[in-house]
Structures are given as structure tokens and as C-alpha cells.
Amino acid sequence: MSVAKMDEVRFDALYRTTRRDVLAFLTRRSGDPDRAADLLAETYLVAWRKLREVPDGQPGRLWLFGVARNLLLKERGRRRSDNVLVERLASELHTAIAPCTGLEDHRSGPLAAAIAQLAQKEREILLLTAWEDLAPREIAIVTGSSANVVRVRLARARSKLRRELESLERRDLSPRTVAANTTT
Amino acid sequence: MGETMTTMRFGMNRDRGVGSIRVDVLVRAHDPVGAASLQSERLDGALDALGASIVSRPGPAPQSRGSRWRWSPAPRGVFALAATTLTLAGGALAATRLFVNADTGRYPTTAWERRAGGPGEELKLAGTNFRQVALQASAGISYPPEYGAWRTWLITVADSTPYQSCPAGSAHSCTVEVSTGVLRGGFAQSAFCAWVYDWRAARTGGRSAEATRAVRVVDGALSWPAVRALDPHPNAKPPYTGPDRRGSKTIFGWMLPYRAAVRQGDLSMIDQLIAANYGGSGCASVAPPAGSRGGTVIPAGRDSR
Secondary structure: OOHHHHHHHHHHHHHHHHHHHHHHHHHHHHOOHHHHHHHHHHHHHHHHHOHHHOOOHHHHHHHHHHHHHHHHHHOOOOOOOOOHHHHHHHHHHHHHHOOOOOOOHHHOHHHHHHHHOOOHHHHHHHHHHHOOOOOHHHHHHHHOOOHHHHHHHHHHHHHHHHHHHHHHHHHHHOHHHHHHHHHO | OHHHHHHHHHOOOHHHOHHHOOHHHHHHHOOOOOHHHHOOHHHHHHHHHHHHHHHOOOOOOOOOOOOEEEOOOOOOOHHHHHHHHHHHHHHHHHHOOOOOOOEOOOOOOOHHHHHHHOOOOEEEOOOOOHHHHHHHHOOOOOOOOOOOHHHHHHHHOOOOOOOOOOOOOOOOOOEEEEEHHHHHHHHHHHHHHHHHHHHHHHHHHOOHHHHHHHHHHHHOHHHOHHHHOOOOOOOOOOOOOOOOOOOOOOOOOOHHHHHHHHHHOOHHHHHHHHHOOOOOOHHHHHOOOOOOHHHOOOOOOOOOO
């Protein structure tokens, strides 16, 4: 098998085993299927070009998350792709996630408000834990920090979020809130 | 009402209290993109098509393949690559007492290897005889009279750009290599610039015959085999622009403005291009620094930089 063919086979295996995870990550983080599709294409284009740097197995998946995260961070002001295949993917993604709770919903409501109160790094670690199911040492690889730092931030994020939710709950159950809710 | 609202919003039993639930479970329950939502044949079809289009792009860069590390000629940067790699070779020579042959006998076997690493035999920069091999490789590339030491300066230059070091973690086994094609490209850049300087000096000094000769050489530089081997179709567009990054890559396109200025006899334009170090690595980069000249004795009045 030629070197070029071996590259294709390896990329194909990587792409098939990780693409849904990376697409879900980008969709959650960007909140926009169009941008998610665009960034997915960009992420795997980077992976293709740097295939020899991509580790095998789970580390490869984390490598991709790292690339996707960097692209998200750099995305502001970036030119959108006009690739028809990216547009097709975006269209299918719109259709696929439409029956779900909706991307708009997760950016509003009391939980979203509580999450928004967290520091950006704490929020990111909490969401990588809850939504991407990554362990602290894996998040450390994706974000380029140490596992201990991630653990500390995660504990802090959980604690803050818990306090924030308790505060929201107390507010909702205060006599004034209950009265206001009852009269409406 | 308040109790009901809270329970619905947070998806929990209020009797347990917010403090007793696992926060990330709550967050997970509010995942806006359920895993099942991305399981559709149509979505898979779109992903398959996208994946196929990605592998049709230029292939993976070969830098990290095994323990070898090869140059990847950057647009407008051939000289910078060559000069730096040559510097590394000098360091390696000083560090070893054993004879290491610069020749590897390896050649790129596929198109993408040629694109990525340049054509010709791969040479070990740490080779004991690298200097001789490099001089042989550049034998067909002519410099103006009295500028011949630019060739040797290219090998002995000390100021290197930092990006040509072995990748982290592989230093113990990293063998930095350069293809003969890229090496000759570096000499081509150096020689082209030497001829531009020579034309400038001849024009300034009123030596029309020498100026005419320099114009002729500069005019034909884009046809030099060393140039064409790396960049058959140079253009002056900025490298890597547009959504498809394949089309505008050019290595020697930076020569075009110099050539146009020399053709038109535009000294001020040449001055501007040199002052701006136009062309990524630029002509100023290939000129031996004042005081060293790489052993060159440049007659008074000829050093018009």
C-alpha cells in the first residue's frame, strides 16, 4: 500500500470515529450549525494536513478537540467558507438538531444564567466535563493546562454553580416571587 | 406555583435541594445537542462527502514522519530555509568527530513528497562533507564576478531563524535533512539577489556593459532550473490566499517586482524593494553582513547597499 493510501485509510478511521463528537462539541460551543459545519471542515483539514502529528486512539480525539477549540477561539472575524459540502452539512445539521431542545434554549433560562455567572475558564471546564464527558486529565490536554488546575477549576465551577442555583431557587421561592407568580 | 416552577426549570425534586444534586448531571441534562440527534443517514452522507473532499486536498506534511525531519519549502522563503539549515549543519559538524556522509541516497518517490520536501536527494545537514556537497549542488548557479563569496556565506552564515530546530521530543534522534532541490533554490535566491545588487552597483557606477549583463541574467532568472524545479509557475500573488489555498502558492514570485524594476532601469524601485526586504526572506537577507562579506573583498564603490 502506498504512503498516500495509508494516509487516507488512517484519516478515514480517525474521521469516522470522531466526527460526531467533534461536530457535537462545535455545535454546542458555537451555538450555530452553520459555524459548526464550517469549523468541522476546518478542524479536519488541519488534521489531514498534520496527520503525522495526530496520535492514535483517544489522544487523537483529544487532539482534535484541541484543534476545534483553538479554531473556535480564533473564529471571530474569520472568513466563512463557501464550500458547498460545508453548506450541505450545515443544512443536515439544522435538520438533525431541530427536534432537540434547541440551541437557543440552552443559552437562556435559569441554568444558563447560572452558568453564565461562572468565569470563562471554569465554564469551559464544566461544559467539557458534562457535555463532552471528558476527564480532568483529558481536559488538560485539550485546553493546554495541567490536570490539577482543571480539577481545581472544576470543583470551583461546581461549587459556584450550586450556590448560584440555590440562590435562584431561594429567589423563586421567596414570598414576593411566589406572590408574583400566583397573581399572574 | 413557585415549587412547580423550580422543579420544572431545574429538572429535580425540590425536597432534595439544589445543593445535594450533582451539578454536572444537571448540566448534562441540558445538553443542547443530544448524542442521538446526530445519528442520521443524511447527516452521515454529508459528513462522508466532506471527508472525501478533505482527503482530496494536498496530503499530510511529512515533517514528523519517523525520526527524519525534512524541510517544507515555504512560499518566498527558500533562502531562509536553506541558510538556516546550513547553519544547523555547522553546529552539528562542530559537535561530532566522526565522519557522517551528507548524502543519503534517498529521493522523494511520490508527488507529495516532492511538493513537501523539494526535489532531489535528501542531504543530511549534519554530514561532515555537507559543505562540499552543497557547493557541488550549487555549481551550475552563477554569481556575478566578485560576488562568489555569497555562495560560501550561504553555508557559513551564522544568523539563523529559530524555527529550523528539531521538533520537541525528537531531538535525540532527529536528523535534519534538506533536499538538493531546496538547497539549490536557496542558492538561486542568493545568486539572483547578487545579480540585482550587481546591476544596481553597475548603474550607479556608470558601467553600462556590466549593467546590461546583469539585466540579462536577472531577466532569465525565473527560468533557471533551480527555480523551475521548485516553482514552475511563479506569480506575484500573496501566498496562501483565498478559500482554496492550493492555487496561489508560489516560492519565487517575489522575484517578479525586482525583475520588473531592473528591466525598467528603475533604481529607486530597487532601493525600495531592498530597503523593505521584499520577498519574505528578501534580498537583504542573502547579502553578507557588512564587515564579514563571507571573505569577499568588494572593491570600493561597488558596495552600494
